[in-house]
Amino acid sequence: MYPEDLKYTKSHEWVRVADNMATVGITDYAQEELGDIVNIDLPAPGGAVRAGEPFGSVDSVKAVSDIVSPVTGEVVEVNEDLAASPELINQEPYGSGWMIIVRMEDPSELAELMTSDQYERFVEAQ
């Protein structure tokens, strides 16, 4: 149900890891709960993110939600397409709806995150 190559947070973000680079987005469950996403606030490249702390926010029609970083590090890339097309997050939350890429300071933080199975059970219990 949830991609197996990703790791997940309790606040419904996912992480895809390649070497020490972590791509971050929100899960299908999160985008479903939010409804149509109309705006997103993301940090600029060069900004710092900390595990467990919000790095941006996403607006749906009637609500604003923080996006929490799963890892600590420096933002090296931001998905520029989302400014004009925030609906990509609804359409492809794990693909074209990716948000930021972080150069991780401490990859051991990944051990705190959930696997696809653990996340699926976590979501069912919501």
Added chain:
Amino acid sequence: MLAAVGAPDIQTLFEQIPEQARLERPLDLPAGLAEQDVVALCQGMAARNRSLEELVCFLGAGAYDHYIPAVVSAVLSRSEFYTAYTPYQPEASQGILQSIYEYQSMIAALTQMDVSNASLYDAATAIGEAAIMACGITGRSRVLVSRAAHPHFRQVLTTYTSGLGILVAETGFTAGTTDVSALRRALDGSVACVVVQYPNFLGAVEPLGVLAEAAHSAGALLVVSVDPIALGLLTPPGAYGADIVVGEGQPLGAPIGFGGPFVGIFACRRDYIWHIPGRIVGATVDADGRAAYTLTLQTREQHIRREKATSNICTNQALVALAATVYLSALGKNGLRHVAELCFQKAHYAEQEICRRNGFSAPWRVPFFKEFVIRSQKPVAEVNARLLENSILGGLDLGRHYPELENHMLLCVTERRTREQIDRLVEVL
């Protein structure tokens, strides 16, 4: 009523208030009066006022004596508009929303900006909001405001931004307009925006193109506060690349009324739409495909975004904005242009004639719209006293706000002033 709620006396209702905070003495109020005595008392006080129905007004400085067509009050006094507060189930009030959408559309067209909100309270607070918005967009915390902007606007700007870590600094004027060299020297990477007024407080037309270029080359936004009547004649700030346009909508169909209620114009470029404060009405279709209006982009607002919102405003000046909408509809593009031309021509005629009089001169040569500055040999207070004896309301004593402009008067001539009235002013001076 006390018996109905089971309270023995009125003091019982105040028992919740801690003792140390209670007044513990009766209020110093006179005894009640019969209704007709109250009416007589109020009428007596009101009769001590002299209004613009009696006085010929050459005073401007932020509140302007323009003609208000009768159709404005005819529409405003409809109880659906007059008694309505801000709708809490807005989509059920399609008429109100449509009128606000029309207002926004007209303001956007007039200022040549992409989007307007449903209005704010007045120009002064709109400037405050614009400064806060500019700091949010740029991530910077200094605001440069021209001394040629209204002194009250500058004071409110400082009040509005205090406590937010925003520093407001003033930049000077020379020969009636903002000193561009001084501005360039003051601009650096800490400045979020430059705030100017158009026309400025002294009536002069600011060089917006140069100001926009100076601000943008330092990475700062340009905020322009307008007189909407002037936009009937002058190139709008949007055409010069202004980032945020604010202004005072009072000249569009609202009376001077002791200084309010007025209406704050707020418009900006599309890039910044998610940072704009206040309400925005959008046009859409309903479930049956019919045209419908809705409040939109609501997650900007503080009832949803809370402490991360740009502003805590959650209302607009609906009735005064409606007056502006009716005024602009009644006049149309050509009518507004005509009003602006009359203001321009009459003000220039007045200035020319006044400067012919001994004891009066122009302190500088600068393009102006409907207000201008005159230097007087006699103190302004003395001149105004003589004018008032002749039922003429003279211009503002600029020495009260600008120490270097002692004995200078700010005069305003709108389309309401006749040639006879202007000639009489010149004669009495």
